[in-house]
Amino acid sequence: MVIIVKYDGKKLIFHIDANSAFLSWSAVEILKENSDLDIRNIPSIIAGDPENRRGIVLAKSTLAKEKNVITGETIQSALTKCPELQIFRPNYEVYKKYSKQMGEILLNYSPNIEQYSIDEYFIEYVPLLGPYLDVAKNIQDEIYNKLGFTVNIGISTNKVLAKMASDFEKPNKIHTLFLEEIETKLWPLPIENLFLCGNKSSKKLRKIGIDTIGKLAKSDESLITYHLKSQGKILHNYANGIDDSIIEKRDKNKYHSNSVTTSKDIDDLETAYKILLAIAENVSNKLRESKCKAHTITIQVKLNTFQTFTHCKSLSIPTNLTKEIYEISCELLCNYWDLTPIRLLGISLSNLVEDENLQLDFFSMDLIKQSNIDNSIDNILNKFGKDINISRGSTINLSKNFK
């Protein structure tokens, strides 16, 4: 049953969320390969490779969900709950494709659009297109007919309420969550369901007797900020349906990173450097693709004890050169690592600036030469896909430099 709620001329926001995105998108792709199998209709999951220690559930089908399989658990654990589970590997290139196509369809419904994650968009409702429920239904139909997967749509007067609404019953549903509806639709929900109320915050709130969104909404704000600081104010507002953030295009990332959980623990510098080179190659490629340079290079290290640390170095002259990023990463690792076995290594690049605005007066011939090498590698990557292993001639030498 759809409850008709008066729409009094305020701006409306839709939150469009692909249902079990990775699983649906893999399903559509498998069907396209002339298969009769729709993995949405069997107990199935998308998960990494356990042999490479990446075996966690990234998405699940409805039938897997019914067996209590949850996102983030290990394949082993999921198989215990559901032995007949079929497991499929993720394909991020395919996911990026569907994400983009979903955005292109949504652009037909609104010029004011924000991609929130790979499978979620916010758009501002355009009243000229018709009543909002009809428009939402048209969006659902067009995405399903053209792309083959279902979406949930949440509708409200701000982003947080729209997002909470799209999270109600799934799949292929449209929900409203207007201010006058929060008491019945939002407040009875457990505190964990509130956007941005994660593990830590919900535990603290439960400790002081707040176990539903409604109790948080009616609690004294100063009590909440005492326990949760500025985050508390945000959560208290959200519980009361207050959010004045706007829909904004995010054209540039503020940060790029790449990390890998290695199939075996790393306990020697030479191996660590080889992996850092591969990571530096990947992440600097992202940087160059987005036409940026980075002032700050951070390495991330997760030990086999699951202890994590980061170390960074800031440069007065930003870079996007693989060699420079690689060398600084090696230097950081070398300075801080006591050879405790490493499980994961990562590099992230931040404090980004646009490439074309940079002054070129520091460019030496060596930098230009290095830049040309990187460009030619980027061309190869673009041509043959990013999964192939390119090792530049200097790879071995670079590794040896840091022995």
Add this chain to the structure above:
DNA sequence: TCTGGGGTCCTAGGACCC
């Protein structure tokens, strides 16, 4: 609980400057 990878935003302490 044997635990991925790519992001965003915030906080706290220290260095440095005026």
Add this chain to the structure above:
DNA sequence: TCTGGGGTCCTAGGACCC
């Protein structure tokens, strides 16, 4: 080379999202 305060930048870590 003793002390205050405010502002800014850097570093490291943490919480949260999908």
